[in-house]
Amino acid sequence: MKLLDGKAVASALDESMGKRVASLKEQNITPGLAVILVGNNGASSVYVRNKKRRAEKLGFNFQLIHYEETVTETEILNKIDELNHDDNIDGFIVQLPLPDQIDEEKVIQAIDPKKDVDGFSPINVGNLWIGDSTIKPATADGIIKMLDYYNVRLKGKNAVVIGRSNIVGKPVAALLLERNATVTIAHIFTKDLPSIASRADVLVVAIGDPKFIDSKYIKEGAVVVDVGMNHDENGKLCGDVDFEDVKDKVSMISPVPGGVGPMTITSLMDMTIVLAEERAKRINGSKG
C-alpha cells in the first residue's frame, strides 16, 4: 500500500506557488484572500488557522473577519458587499456551516462570482459542470491534484463518490467526469452500498461518519481518498474510512490527517493566485 501523502504533495506544490507570488509582487500585486468566520466552532477555527498559516507563508495579504455566533445576516451581507468592491482582495470565502439565523444560500449568492474562490456560487457551479471553469471547489480540485501527483490514471476507470454535498461530493464527481472516469455518486438512499463501492477503482468517501468504510466496501487494489474529518471514540482525528481495516486491501489511500485537508488548502491558495494573476493581466492590459 502506498500513502497518498497530501501533506508532502502540498509542500512540493508550495514551491512553484511561491514563485508565482514572487513574480506578482514584482508587479506590485499581492494576492489578497479574506475569510469570514462566524462563531467559535472548534473545527472551523482549526481549518481557518491552517489557511492563515499557509497564506502568510506564501506571502499573501490574508484577512480574517471573525464574527460572534449572534451576528445578523445583514452584517454578513454588508461585509460581503465591501469585499466584493475591495481592490486588494482577489478572493474570499465564508466558512461554512453558518448559524441558523443566516441563510447560507443567500450568503453564497451575494459573493461576486469572480471573487468566489470556493467556487460555490451558481455561476461557478455551472461553469464547473460545463467543464470550463477558472475556479474549482478547493477540496475537489485538491483531490485531483493529489491523484495527478501520484500518476493515478482516471480515464475509463470506475470512480465512486460516496456523498453528494455541494462542497465535496458533487464537485469531485464533476472533475472525475471531466477526466473521463465513469462516475457513480452514492448517498444515504443508495441500496447495497458495499456492492457499488466495491466496483470502484477510485473510491472517494465524503460522508462525515467516523471509520464507516471498512474492507467490505473496497475492491482489491482500489485507490481510496478519505475526505472525512471526524473524531473517533478517543477524541482522535479520523476519517470516514477505517484505515487499519482496509490498508492491506487498497493500492493507495489518503490518511486523515495529512491527506485531503492540506490539499484543500493548497487548492484554495492556487485559486487565489490565479485570481491575482488575472488582476495583474487586467492592470497591465489597461496600461497598454
Ligand SMILES: Nc1nc(=O)c2c([nH]1)NC[C@@H]1CN(c3ccc(C(=O)N[C@@H](CCC(=O)O)C(=O)O)cc3)C=[N+]21
Ligand atoms: N466555505 C468553506 N470552504 C471550505 O473549504 C471549508 C468550509 N467552508 N468549511 C469546512 C471545510 C473543511 N475544510 C478543511 C480545510 C483544511 C483542513 C485541514 O487542514 N486538515 C488538516 C488538519 C486538521 C486538524 O488538525 O484538525 C489535515 O487533514 O491534515 C481540513 C478541512 C475546509 N472547509
